[in-house]
Amino acid sequence: MPSETMMLPNSQKSGQSTSGSEWEGETSMPILFSQNELSDLIRDLNLSKKGSELLASRLKEKNLLAPTVIITTYRTRESELLQFFSENEELVYCNDIAKLLLDMGLEEYNPTEWRLFIDSCKRSLKCVLLHNGNKYASIPIAHSTKLKEEYEI
Structure with a gap:
């Protein structure tokens, strides 16, 4: 004998009524x-x-x-942030990190709370500031598609 139970969505299990007091007084206004x-x-x-x-x-x-x-x-x-960046032939970089962070909502900029992270690959070089406590998102401060990360020995 096949089951005569109808499957209902999770919000309306059999035996539950949508006309109960939990729905009374709610408005459909978004x-x-x-x-x-x-x-x-x-x-x-x-x-x-x-x-x-x-x-x-x-x-x-x-x-x-x-x-x-x-x-x-x-x-x-992005227009509000453009004032904090400069560009030369090979690099776009932040020209005032403290003012950039303050403009982005940081109450106070303390350089000792941040570290510089440099990432490079064959096609680009990127520099970001990382907060030591990971309280804030990374802040991009430089980018180039022409420069490569190099170390002098």
């Missing part, structure tokens, strides 16, 4: 994303500029963004 909340989500998802704008556009289509949210703000999100 909570809208503010600009800061959207920016946090974009950072958490590690989205590119194009991906950021696409996500914001789709959320706006579904009326899930607060009216004050500006979708196109992600097109120029």
